[in-house]
Amino acid sequence: MVTYQYNCDDDGPTDVRLPMGTATETIACPVCTQPARRVFTSPMLSAVDQNRMKLIDSTKATSDRPEVVTSIPSDGRRKKQPMAPPNPMLQKLPRP
């Protein structure tokens, strides 16, 4: 079901829920039964969660405009890790 908006010259806008694609050019106004003309409006984008839309937009943007970096991020996430745990046998070897 889709909400279509019609406008009566005397009574103002009226919303009618109809199956998609079945909207006619005019309907009888529910108040005065005069013909009310259909009004074309934008989809109900305000009903969509804004955070979800931001996430979708940013995800799409990464494919079109990937973020370019010139250095490794310095937020402390990349710290030097030992290649292997220290071996006690190697601790006894002479140091240069």
Ligand SMILES: [Zn+2]
């Ligand atoms: Zn009317």
